[in-house]
Amino acid sequence: MSTHTEDEKEECPKCPEPFTAHGKCLDEVRLVFDDQQELYVSQNFLILSSPVFEAMFKNDFKEKQQSAVLLKEKSYTDFHEFLMCIHPGTLKPVTEANVLRIVPIAEEYQVDSIIQSCKSVMKNWLEKEYVSAKSKTGFYMFHIKPTRQCLSILTTSLALNYISLVDNAVDIIAKMPHRIYYGSYKPDTLCTDYHSNTQEINGKKITYRKIIGECKTVFQTLPAELRCTILSKRLALDKDNVVK
Structure with missing residues (x-):
């Protein structure tokens, strides 16, 4: 199995960042932002990560049928950064550079590990x-x-x-x-x-x-x-x- 170095991943068009490419998950959900940018996330990943998303998808919310969640007044860049911090394949660290951007999101979606x-x-x-x-x-x-x-x-x-x-x-x-x-x-x-x-x-x-x-x-x-x-x-x- 071939592997990629970090530098190669940055340049390789076949290695997009997590959540930015369509069709990676069978249970894919689209997160749609005000500027119409989208992130693509596993529904089960969201359910396991956040009790707020769990309630959203396990109850009779419209997002359950549409496989899309409209994130009004949310920043695409900040939300992607937040997802990268909870993705098991990246677990991007919380630092001074991103903490003030992601902590409101972690609180809203009740992701206790990131909050702490x-x-x-x-x-x-x-x-x-x-x-x-x-x-x-x-x-x-x-x-x-x-x-x-x-x-x-x-x-x-x-x-x-x-x-x-x-x-x-x-x-x-x-x-x-x-x-x-x-x-x-x-x-x-x-x-x-x-x-x-x-x-x-x-x-x-x-x-x-x-x-x-x-x-x-x-x-x-x-x-x-x-x-x-x-x-x-x-x-x-x-x-x-x-x-x-």
Whole structure:
């Protein structure tokens, strides 16, 4: 039996990624997205993976007769990433690069194994960002990206009601320079041109100025009580700190 290396699989037209080719399963179901892209999945695979899909196909849902599931307001790319994480042939790991994209899907379809992996990755990510920022105290520029990442984790945790992760994120964000997400920001001596200096986030290079703008926007969308908690904790950590 012939085998393919990883590089060969990427180039081989006969080796499409799982779920992207029609006709691989006798019990195939089409997952149809708003942009009309489709993924092709075994019905039994979905039933075994998710109690939500199990209920859908074992009860009298229209999808049972049509062999198609319309996934409205879902991202084709994110859902494919989620499926790759539960496919027994790939078991793609949950990482910082994909966790915030797949954890809402894992929750919606109640895939407990992925949910637990996502929570663990998010917790470790928060701690890593804090350690990274703490090791470079004194210069705001080194705290800009960690603050943005922590705010992203916080908003996702809040939306999914992950209370423990929300508390962790709040504690860590409170230790970051508050001017990054609230009040005025004054570039330090190592960041004299924060209009053009960049950091890479999610594979894209973004200027410090834009990241700070995003931090302020995200912070303002948080519930008022949570914003007050973060600022109160920040003040308690540094009695000389003045919020401007």
